[in-house]
Every structure is written in C-alpha cells, then in structure tokens.
Amino acid sequence: MEHNPHSIGNARMLHPDDPALHLIGDSAAIEEVRSLIRHAAATTIPVMITGPSGCGKEVVAKALHRCSARSAEKFVGVNCGAIPRDLLESELFGHEKGSFTGAIAQRKGQFEDASKGTLFLDEIGDMPFDMQVKLLRVLEEKQIERIGGTQSIAIDTRIISATHQNLEEAIATKRFREDLFYRLSVFPIDIPALKDRREDIAPLIRHFIKQIGGEEICFSAEAMDALENYAWPGNARELRNIVERAVVLFPGVMISESQLSSLFRRRASNAPTHHRHALPSSYAGGGEVRPFRTTTDENSYDRGTLGDGFDLKKHLMQEERKYLLSALRMAEGVVAEAAHLVSLRRTTFVEKMRRHKIVRKMALTDHRSELVRRE
C-alpha cells in the first residue's frame, strides 16, 4: 500500500493543493470520481478509466498519478491506438541494438521508462490482439524483455488504462482478451458524458477561460442556458474548443445566444439554442455543412497532369491522407465522427490512420499531439 497524506480522506480534510481538485466539476459524478481517485491513489492496483471521447480520462489519469506516492516520478502516456503495430512492441518494451532493421541503438521502452512511476495506456481497446497477450504476460510476471534481449528486467510500473470503447462488446466479438480486461480493470472509474453532468459546464468554462488566458469573456444567461442544454458530442474537449474560439472572436464581450452559432463552426445547424425541444440531435443530417467538395469533373485530366512520372497510387494515398486529416480536424479529434464524415467504419478509419501515421490529436487545437506524452 502506498500512502500520501494528501490523498486520503474526504474533500474537507484535503490540502488545497490536492491534485484531485485539478479535476474541474461540481456534479455528483465528478465528486464521486474524485473520491475514487483518492482511494485508488493509495494503492498500486490497475485502474481502468472509461468514458466517451474528450470527457477527461487523461485528466483523471494525471490527477491519480499526482495524488499517489509516485507523483515525484514519471507519468508516461502511450496512445495504443495511434502507434503502428510494428512499433508498439518496441515502444512499450524497448529493443536491443540490431534486433531489427532500424534498431541502430539499444532503446528502453515506456514500461522501463515509467518504472516507479505511472504508465498510462490510452485507447487500450485499440491494442492489437497479439500485443494484448504480451501485455498480459508482462502484467502477470512484472518483468519485461526488450525485443532481441535475453534477460528479463523487473519493472515496478503502475498501470492506468483508458478507453472510450465498450470492452465487454469487444470481448464478445473476440477483439479484446477477457483475461487482460480483468487484469486491467481491477479498479474501474467511469466518467459520464458531459451532457449527463450539466452542472460541470459553467465551472469548466471558467476553468478554460483562465487556462487559455487573454481577455475575459462571458455568456449571457440565455447563451449559458443554451450551452447547458447542448448535447456536447465531443464532451469537455469540444467545450474547450468553443471557449478558445470565444476568447478569440469575442474578447471582453458578453456573448449572446445568437452569437453562439459562429462559435459552433462545424455545423451551424447544430449550434445550441436554449429551447430544449430545439436541441440538435448530435449528428442529425439536416442542413449539415458539406465538408468536402469534388474539385474536378470526370474526364477532366489531360496530359498536363498525367504522364511524366505521375503516380496514381501515390497521389491517391496523399489525397486520402488529406481527407483523413481534414475529417479529423472537422470532428475535433473525435474519430467516430471523423469516420462518419467520410462514410467509413470507425475501425477502417483507425486502420487508415495507422497506415498514414496520423495521430488523432494532430487534429486538436491544443497541440498536445504526440504519440507519447510525458509530464
């Protein structure tokens, strides 16, 4: 058992610097999450954080790390869905020099790097099935072997995983190993969607305004009402983006309900209104702005474009990459929505992202887009 004097007890007994308080929200659901963080932080048991995309899973993981006795050590985040299969094993477990083409030097993996600290396995539901077997073995034996290595290395790494997927469903369809699921989710923490904890919207707006800096903004009572009634398909991430836009477009201004539509640039028709019955049903069609336009007609290419080394396969790959990135940007990093924008299944979209080495967070405005994030 690890103990941290600041992490145990209820909110009233807490030190004002309690890292769990960095998790913003006044709802009962967030209060419950804070309480779970404090309990989990006093142990090293594996925690699995679930909730829809953008709801704050990484914020919770970091709060848990900061609350724990490991807070002085590293927090290392790995996005299991964004790293190509071939690289993931080396990313997690490291490799010895010469163990494969391109392994020009020995490299420690994230498990070793985060030893004594916390390893955050984000998007665990996207981990390839064969890697799941390897991960399970490591968790059971508490030791790793670098690729091409001959000796086992003991590790003392706290594991927090997260997913927006329904892993029970993934288990039923044999995409996720049941034994690994039970190993990782000893202590589950579920974060509800923002639409189910509307009390958090106002404090989150205040928090984001402070975090972003710049001139103060505020929303009229009707505008606040509309924001509190909106469906927030992108959850807190979408709210943050709206606040960012508001700070740029309306510095020092009281924002009215009618001005909100300019903040919701994705789909003007989906902008919130304070009439509950008029609320956008999150991705309903009517009046959608069409994201992509065809720029050329059939038969319109001539010798000027073709010939001279024109490579159709390469060209199509480049175009595909542009479409994927644009869709991701328009969907503000919500993969399911981006896939919907280009009429692909989510899994196909993720597969294409892997092929193009696209990281979901490349599309986000807060530029936290690395494969591996460190604190």
Ligand SMILES: Nc1ncnc2c1ncn2[C@@H]1O[C@H](COP(=O)(O)OP(=O)(O)OP(=O)(O)O)[C@@H](O)[C@H]1O
């Ligand atoms: N309760 C919260 N308090 C403070 N900031 C929050 C909270 N929830 C979300 N955020 C902010 O919203 C954005 C998205 O949060 P985060 O990246 O943690 O979501 P996530 O659930 O991990 O997303 P994904 O599933 O896409 O990985 C971040 O900018 C984060 O700082």
